[in-house]
Amino acid sequence: MTVLEGTVDLLEGMTFSATSGTGHTLTLDAASDVGGMNRGPRPMELFLLGLGGCTGMDVISILRKMRQTITGYRIHVTGEQAETHPRIFTSITVEHIVRGQNVNVDSVRRAVELSATRYCSASAMLSKVAKIEERFRVFDEATGVETTGTLGTTTDIGAAAT
Helix, strand or coil, X not given: CCCCCEEEEEEECCEEEXXXXXXXXXXXXXXXXXXXXXCCCCHHHHHHHHHHHHHHHHHHHHHHHCXXXXXXXXXXXXXXXXXXXXXXXXXXXXXXXXXXXXXXXXXXXXXXXXXHHHXXXXXXXXXXXXXXXXXXXXXXXXXXXXEEEEEEEHHHHHHHXX
């Protein structure tokens, strides 16, 4: 079993310093209307960023193994929260924006699907409470063609894969 850890220390007001077990530090804060000073991301934003990073590392690794020439890759993540407390995510959209030379769209679709259904721990965890929709856009710099696609929600993808 792998154990991850970290510490979160109050600095002042609603500002906290968070340190990962690997020694990386970031500042967390709240908006000024709730006593914060807006000096860092909100904790719920970190869930979205963690999901983006987790799936992004999977997808780029898979695409490199597929020998795809990727020149740019961005993951745009949006999440809708419940109106009442606890304000959990109810739905999340993950859009993979891939740029490259002669990129195989089916390879991108497959890499996104593998991340969403098999490899990304953040996706597996968050999909227990929120619908996660996976989308992709591929811009081929060699041809100038842009292709878009949607895999559906993680629940739908997982059911189709079994």
